Amino acid sequence: MISFHENIVFLLAKAHQKAQGVLKGHLLDFGLTPMQCLFMESLWEEDGLSVGEIGRRIALDTATLAGVLERLVTAGWVMRETDRDDGRVTRVALTEKARSAIPGLTEIIVKTNSELLSNFPREKKILLKRFLRDMRG
Amino acid sequence: MISFHENIVFLLAKAHQKAQGVLKGHLLDFGLTPMQCLFMESLWEEDGLSVGEIGRRIALDTATLAGVLERLVTAGWVMRETDRDDGRVTRVALTEKARSAIPGLTEIIVKTNSELLSNFPREKKILLKRFLRDMRG
DNA sequence: TTAAATTACCTTGCATACAAGATAATTTAA
């Protein structure tokens, strides 16, 4: 008989819950949620991505993306632009507000990671991250 | 500059997403969601728990619990009972339908854990679980 | 070339999550 305390699905859910909570708390000053921040982080790598490409990079379906995008546009973090060559494609660009927030947000992300992994020596951090990547298959 | 691919919050979110997806797929036959199943698992340990105690055990707030409980009652998995000694307390009891589903659900949970951790040797599984517990603080 | 298939995105519906506020029952204190 397996208890949920031994269930990897439960353990992942609760570790995720904890991590989200810490990041969410730090992001309050910016008025951003963890998902909204992640959405923009994908654009730090490459600005002007299409909605679909953002979804592939952060592994999120377009139904959820649509809502996140809409709130980011309303709050002035990003702009939508229809692709010139393909009328189906919506591209997303960071605003000046978003670009100037990058250093502050980066600091929050680093701080969050430090807090969550403060008890983990360097090699354990690497091991844990490898485990999590391996689980995605 | 930290990429979200190195961010522990992102890695946990996506490992969690994967795990939920696998369990969700296996639970379709029972018409249960992972959270509904987890809710009942807490009652396998001790039937007749109060709503608040269930929330403490599976680390979920009462706002979310209320909805999960309502759907379980509607589908005939559990019954609500007001505590005789304290009118504020709602206790939850498994129905016969729920008790007879325990073996099948246990099998699904075991299978899900095997699938997710198939590439992990025994000692790595233990290590990963310890990591995840440690992160909750 | 144009009808069919594909693609990109959006919308709807349902189920978590959680903050914040409301309510009823119980306990504590003055």
Added chain:
DNA sequence: TTAAATTATCTTGTATGCAAGGTAATTTAA
């Protein structure tokens, strides 16, 4: 003892997450 504080639960509002279906633009094929 009874007003105040506490507790257990519920409700509301916002934000994911995902399945399923819809629409417009593009590409493929007959």
